[in-house]
Amino acid sequence: MCKWRSTPKSVYKLLSKSDLRWDMVDVFLGDERCVDPNSELSNSLMLKNSLFTNFGSKAFFYEIFNDLNADDEATKNQFISKLFEKCGSNPPTFDLTLLGLGDDGHTASLFPYQKNxxxxxxxxxxxxxxxxxxxxxxxxxxxxxxxxxxxxxxSKRIALERLLDEKEPPDRTPSKLIKSINQISIFCDQESAKEL
Structure with missing residues (x-):
């Protein structure tokens, strides 16, 4: 499962050149803007132009908005159905989830102070x-x-500091809602980790 736009594009391009068993790889987006899949704002388009080039083109990719005429409930149900088909567990479990961190502390489309x-x-x-x-x-x-x-x-320094702060409330920093029985890894550059 993939998420983020700005940080990973070069990582995706590099990964697409790796001769892996791409026919065994299923890719889902963690979130997507409700836009045409060919829009420059679309995470799907970014993946198609980076991860799914070269060897990566052999991977399965579930494009959330492949039917622009579907209503929200149909889109949601199709997404959930495909998750269960490919992941086979409840809740659906990915081998690897890559997440970004917004400067406001959001991850995926989990934004501060959203009731959902x-x-x-x-x-x-x-x-x-x-x-x-x-x-x-x-x-x-x-x-x-x-x-x-x-x-x-x-620009991510404060958000990273809040993510690592045990007392930080998740309503202000929704990335804190991501919990795991396994270890969560954080890879950051010097600029985002400065003064930590």
Whole structure:
């Protein structure tokens, strides 16, 4: 499962050149903006132009908005159905979940002070940064066998500090909703980790 736009694009391009067993790889987005899949705002388009080039083109990719005429409930139900088909567990469990961290502390489309963030469901619709979005919930994101946050840039320093603060409330920093029985790894650059 993949998430984020700015930090990982170069990582995705590099990964796509690795001669892995891509035919054994299933990729789901952790969230997507409710836009046309060919829009520059689409996470799907970013993945198609980075991860799914070269060897990566052999992977299975579930494109959330492949039917622009479907209503929200149909889109959500199709997403959940495909998660169960590919993951086969309840909640659906990924081998690896890659997450980004927004400068406001959000991850996926779990934004500060959104009432839907911790709903007992698998997929939600949320508003964030002026756009309607669909997102996996903390219930699904936390069920992953391995969770990795990638954090880069000075603008993420405060958000990273809050993520690591045991007393930080998750309503202000929704990335704190991601819990795991396994270790969560955080890879960050010097700019984001400065003064930590």
């Amino acid at each position: 963030n911790n709903i007992d469901d698998f997929v939600i619709f949320n508003e964030g940064k002026g756009l309607k979005r669909i997102s996996l919930t903390p219930k699904v994101l936390s069920a992953s066998s391995k969770i990795v946050f990638l954090v880069s840039g000075a």
